[in-house]
Amino acid sequence: MKKCIIGTKVGMTQIFDEKGKVVPVTVVAAGPCVVVQVKTVENDGYESVQIGYGDIAEKNANKPRKGHFAKNDLPLKRHLKEFRLTDCALGVGDVIKPDIFEIGDVVDVHGTSTGKGYSGNIKRFGGRMQKRSHGGGPIHRHPGSLGSSSSPSKVMKGKKLPGHMGAESVTVQNLSIVKIDAENNLIALRGAIPGPKGGVVTITDSVKKA
Secondary structure, eight states, X not given: OOOEEEEEEEEEEEEEOTTSOEEEEEEEEEXXXXXXXEEOHHHHSSOEEEEEEEEOOXXXXXXHHHHHHHTTTOOOEEEXXXXXXXXXXXXXXXXXXXXXXXXXXXXXXXXXXXXXXEEOHHHHHOOOOOOSSSSOOSOTTSOOOOSOSXXXXXXXXXXXXXXXXXXXXXXXXXXXXXXXETTTTEEEEESOOSSOTTOEEEEEEOSSOO
């Protein structure tokens, strides 16, 4: 990984390419991000860069966060994320903007998926409904049998049952950058990315380009 940035999902739209074909894109308000800390093999045992994104009022920051930023006289940021960058030429205080990427770059986007709340096994896992006639009763959407009886006398781990759906860490790989608006700090990515509008996402080099 050599490039990274943090941003906010704006929403989806469509644009036209050079051939006049419609391309569905997701717009991300990416950066500007500031490099807060650089870790090296000599001092920390590995290479990484910690970057901050999103302004935060001083009254809303706790004492450790204030000290971390005051160490290098940097403005307070709401979100902090560490990236394992190799051959990094960034230094503390450097600003990362969308123009770090180029049109046509293939990237991975990481975010938190939209929360769906408590859901049944049909919506959550695509389970099958039971018969809705001949005495089925009010159990059409129930999960049915949960396993064996006397042996092993328990519900096996991993059984697909109702529970909290969504709000999980998700990475979508191999999305291409269609357009970059460096002046307004916007990046248009082909396809959909995880999370709701306003959700924080990270954009990095693709780990396995298609």
